Amino acid sequence: MINKKITTSDISGAEKILGINYSKVEREQMVNNLESQILSAKIRRAHTLENSHPMASIFDPRLPGFKMPLGSGVKLKSKCVPIPKNSEDIAFATIGEQSDWIKRGKITSRKLTEIYLDRIERLQDKLKCFVTITKKQALAEADAMDLLTYQEINLGPLHGIPYGLKDLFDTKGIKTGWGAEPYRDRVPDKDAAVVEVLRAAGAVLLGKTTLGALAYNDIWYGGRTKNPWNLNEGSSGSSAGSASATAAGLCSFSIGTETLGSITSPSQRCGTTGLRPTFGRVSRLGSMALCWSLDKVGPICRCVEDTGIVLSVLNSHDKDDRFNIKAPFSFDNSKNIDDLIIGYLPETFKEGASELDRNTLKIAMGLGVRVKEVELEELPYMSLINILYAEAAAAFEDLTLSDVDDTLTWQDNDAWPNTFRKARFLSAVDHVQLDRLRYLVMKALDNLFNEIDILIGPFDTGPMLVASNFTGHPCLHLRVGYEQLATRGATSFNKKNFKLEATGQQKKFKVPHGISLWGGLFEEEKILNFGIALENALDVYKERPSLPINSC
Numbered sequence: 001m002i003n004k005k006i007t008t009s010d011i012s013g014a015e016k017i018l019g020i021n022y023s024k025v026e027r028e029q030m031v032n033n034l035e036s037q038i039l040s041a042k043i044r045r046a047h048t049l050e051n052s053h054p055m056a057s058i059f060d061p062r063l064p065g066f067k068m069p070l071g072s073g074v075k076l077k078s079k080c081v082p083i084p085k086n087s088e089d090i091a092f093a094t095i096g097e098q099s100d101w102i103k104r105g106k107i108t109s110r111k112l113t114e115i116y117l118d119r120i121e122r123l124q125d126k127l128k129c130f131v132t133i134t135k136k137q138a139l140a141e142a143d144a145m146d147l148l149t150y151q152e153i154n155l156g157p158l159h160g161i162p163y164g165l166k167d168l169f170d171t172k173g174i175k176t177g178w179g180a181e182p183y184r185d186r187v188p189d190k191d192a193a194v195v196e197v198l199r200a201a202g203a204v205l206l207g208k209t210t211l212g213a214l215a216y217n218d219i220w221y222g223g224r225t226k227n228p229w230n231l232n233e234g235s236s237g238s239s240a241g242s243a244s245a246t247a248a249g250l251c252s253f254s255i256g257t258e259t260l261g262s263i264t265s266p267s268q269r270c271g272t273t274g275l276r277p278t279f280g281r282v283s284r285l286g287s288m289a290l291c292w293s294l295d296k297v298g299p300i301c302r303c304v305e306d307t308g309i310v311l312s313v314l315n316s317h318d319k320d321d322r323f324n325i326k327a328p329f330s331f332d333n334s335k336n337i338d339d340l341i342i343g344y345l346p347e348t349f350k351e352g353a354s355e356l357d358r359n360t361l362k363i364a365m366g367l368g369v370r371v372k373e374v375e376l377e378e379l380p381y382m383s384l385i386n387i388l389y390a391e392a393a394a395a396f397e398d399l400t401l402s403d404v405d406d407t408l409t410w411q412d413n414d415a416w417p418n419t420f421r422k423a424r425f426l427s428a429v430d431h432v433q434l435d436r437l438r439y440l441v442m443k444a445l446d447n448l449f450n451e452i453d454i455l456i457g458p459f460d461t462g463p464m465l466v467a468s469n470f471t472g473h474p475c476l477h478l479r480v481g482y483e484q485l486a487t488r489g490a491t492s493f494n495k496k497n498f499k500l501e502a503t504g505q506q507k508k509f510k511v512p513h514g515i516s517l518w519g520g521l522f523e524e525e526k527i528l529n530f531g532i533a534l535e536n537a538l539d540v541y542k543e544r545p546s547l548p549i550n551s552c
Contacts, residue, residue: 059279076096096306110142117135124250165209173187175208182404192285208241210222217490227247239254243266258274259294263296271512276476277296309331340526342364369530399420453530457516481538
């Protein structure tokens with residue numbers, strides 16, 4: 001095919017896509033020297049960049065003058081709870097309870113692992129929340145922990161505790177397919193940093209949990225991961241399997257990631273407790289990169305305290321991760337919250353908020369903390385999403401340019417293939433300006449958290465879901481009650497929940513509802529302590545989904 005010369009008409013057409021307008025003279029001036037610019041881009045595209053190759057630019061959430069909070073270590077008030085006779089009660093117990101039972105010899109890690117493996121076998125076909133089950137390895141790891149227990153050696157609060165791992169973390173010799181058809185047979189030759197840290201802490205890997213293809217939504221090459229509270233709908237994403245498995249009692253806890261809602265959204269849908277830590281706190285080495293300046297690693301659990309326990313283990317400095325920030329972590333589960341100042345944006349509790357949201361705010365006001373209305377500077381926060389589109393399109397450029405993106409199951413307008421293609425038309429100049437806007441957003445949230453300790457609000461209303469992800473502030477999402485809702489469909493960056501079926505089906509299901517707590521950079525302890533107080537006051541987190549478990 002003969003390459004035709006660029007014309008002024010081509011430039012005029014491109015202007016419409018970019019939302020700009022040049023004069024005839026300006027088009028004629030640039031028409032003869034655009035070729036070299038395009039050639040330079042094509043030469044660069046011919047040089048393959050692997051997903052593991054990071055950006056040279058490093059996002060740091062800390063503004064000038066930032067002072068890292070002092071760390072005082074982890075202090076957990078022990079709970080000596082009798083071990084239940086029912087295996088389901090054991091499966092849904094907290095990490096703290098299970099850890100205590102293992103330490104005192106009330107249950108072995110192998111027995112606890114077998115309980116979860118049995119539940120996985122019985123429920124996996126319904127939930128589609130695991131892509132790989134590592135039964136042989138899990139039992140071997142559990143036996144190793146039991147041997148240490150017999151020798152009176154305990155590795156900490158995760159000693160012998162079984163967990164699920166989102167299938168974008170590399171596991172040596174075990175398929176890590178990123179939920180996407182082009183990578184479904186990918187087998188790494190080494191473990192991700194998170195896997196190594198959890199193994200050193202004594203945690204037992206049950207298997208790899210599903211994720212929406214390339215960390216978006218709940219559709220992957222094996223189907224759609226389901227919400228245990230309503231099997232007619234997906235579990236949301238992208239940490240779809242991690243939230244579904246944890247909510248259904250198929251693991252003690254799970255590991256998820258968030259770029260823009262991938263921990264908090266499935267936690268909202270499935271009723272789990274998700275903790276998105278400060279950007280840079282947890283190493284991402286050996287994990288799939290979606291957006292280098294946005295990706296974060298965090299725990300998904302069934303109660304607030306458990307997320308703090310897991311984060312205390314995940315928090316470790318990794319010199320090989322260029323984005324990792326060395327930071328202390330403090331967590332005292334009995335710490336007083338009387339000195340905390342809780343803020344809320346009044347408009348987020350009006351239109352779009354539920355009665356549960358407003359009731360939760362009232363309960364929060366009665367917990368002995370100071371509560372105040374706050375304002376967030378008016379900025380075009382939603383425009384920042386174009387940064388995500390560009391980084392994600394760059395991370396998977398080869399799929400777009402080779403047309404392999406056509407092999408992905410999800411092909412709707414809001415799905416990755418179309419988003420990646422559209423991102424090619426985003427202006428580089430606009431992206432520099434977006435980066436400058438991001439700095440203003442960082443300053444806006446810094447001003448906010450200089451005024452308060454915690455912001456409370458619905459996770460998907462107002463600007464905070466977007467703003468806090470781009471500034472790197474931590475977020476805890478926890479269950480606050482239940483609603484009767486018709487089956488919902490997928491979530492996307494552009495739309496709110498919509499019906500999975502276009503048939504007008506109105507049957508309603510009891511499903512959980514949650515709220516978010518945002519805190520200052522590296523101040524997870526404050527949102528954890530307030531979250532524990534709120535969780536205890538609401539007393540709804542222990543209820544379980546009713547699942548028809550197959551007999552074996």
